[in-house]
Amino acid sequence: MNASALPPARSTALSRLASESFDLLVVGGGIVGSGVARDAALRGLRVALVDQQDFAAGTSSRSTRLLHGGLRYLAQGEIGLVREASLEKKILHRIAPHLGQPLGFVFPAYRGEGPPLWQLRIGVKLYDLLCGGGNFEPSRGFSRDQTRALLPGLKADGLRGAVRYFDALTNDARLVLDTLRSAARHGAVLANHTRLTGANPVADGWECQLTPNDPSEAPFTLRARTLINATGPWADRMPHSSVQLRLTKGVHLVVDRHRLPVPDAVVVTEGKRILFVIPWGERVILGTTDTDYAGDPAAVATEPADIAYILRSVNEFFPTAALVPGDIISTWAGLRPLVANPDGSPSDISRAHEIRSPRPGWWDITGGKLTTYRLMAEQAVDAVARHLGRPPAPCRTALEPLLEPGAGTDGSGTLPGPCTRTAVAHQVRAEWACHLADVVVRRGGWCYYERDFAARLPEIAAWMGEVVGWDAARREREIADCRAELGWSAA
């Protein structure tokens, strides 16, 4: 049996992190850190990246999964932000078509409730224009009767008509993993389940203390000339950080699509907020909430009040569906790492990003969205390259496909791939999966899609155990940890 019961490639990565010196250490393997690592590696920098938990275990596996300009920010006058994100959504669709499935969004208009139809018609035309060279498909308007024919279950009372515009559906955790696969292919050295516990400035950069979570792996020191703090909701807890965050929680629910048979995504309003009903294969994703959060970022969870809010908001617009908590197949809760603005409601806080350097060779990168991660990374790596006095190597991430030509997607596009022994073994050998939850929650994502997936955990733990050499006690512990992470009660 493998002594540490962890994937064999991991010990090589840890010993390289401890023995080599790097141009850049990226702390945080969410989408922002992964994007930074890929960009820097593509420009020829020696890059290391660590995450205290699994890659994508923070906010980047808990989003609404949209590549979007953000239609609602137009109403807030944030035209620059919408244009920036709209251009990025087109770029991401180009470099990772398997992770950007164009999707129509129907936004119905009601008398005396939400934005009027005329405003929506102008808004979606402007939205198309801001994509530069056209959106995935042009937007259009629908009369009241057309809207009713399209969405028979939609509330008819006060309905004036609707518009349809286009964004794309992605798979957030898979976007992180494919970005990291590309970073590693270009030389980045990566370790998940390894926490940065300290960082001291030294003459030629930073000396960083790193502690793997597994007690069988020894803490070590890593030397890097520069460091990027890409720790999302944890960014203001890092040593030397200059960040002030305001965390807001967002919850999503998944229900069967036959309970809410929508051909396109639908936008529903709740006061000044909007929520989405998003078709996802045989399922529908409903969300999200937006409430201030002051607790431990690792403890964020779906509460009964979140479920009640989403069901109430959706049922108001789809009264015949009459969804109840028993319809829910899965839920997830995430934290928006927004740049602090103590005033205003959570939904009013800007989604703009910030890159700051509080000390020479250290950058904090915060805010932004999944959609804008590539641009955030480009700007951060530009700053790092300037600091290192490197000739300005051009950024290539807008052009280089995320997957190498001819590479399969391992069955993982925007829907979870089949849960097979081969898929699990691949995720352990080639995608850094160390624990059962790494496979089930992030790489496979089956737990959110399949009903009663808990029953499959012993079988998957056995498959994983074959690769890494888990005994029965370890398999039981992995199953218990996975259930706990998902908030599933003990078997």
Ligand SMILES: Cc1cc2nc3c(=O)[nH]c(=O)nc-3n(C[C@H](O)[C@H](O)[C@H](O)COP(=O)(O)OP(=O)(O)OC[C@H]3O[C@@H](n4cnc5c(N)ncnc54)[C@H](O)[C@@H]3O)c2cc1C
């Ligand atoms: C509910 C919700 C819906 C959203 N929907 C969308 C959407 O549809 N489209 C969109 O574009 N954006 C969306 N967003 C925003 C988007 O998801 C986030 O902006 C993005 O995922 C943040 O990524 P990140 O890399 O900054 O943070 P994270 O993904 O949280 O990554 C930070 C990582 O740092 C690690 N870390 C922390 N401390 C340490 C340490 N000391 N040592 C090592 N590692 C550490 C953590 O473990 C974590 O993995 C949504 C956000 C939420 C919450």
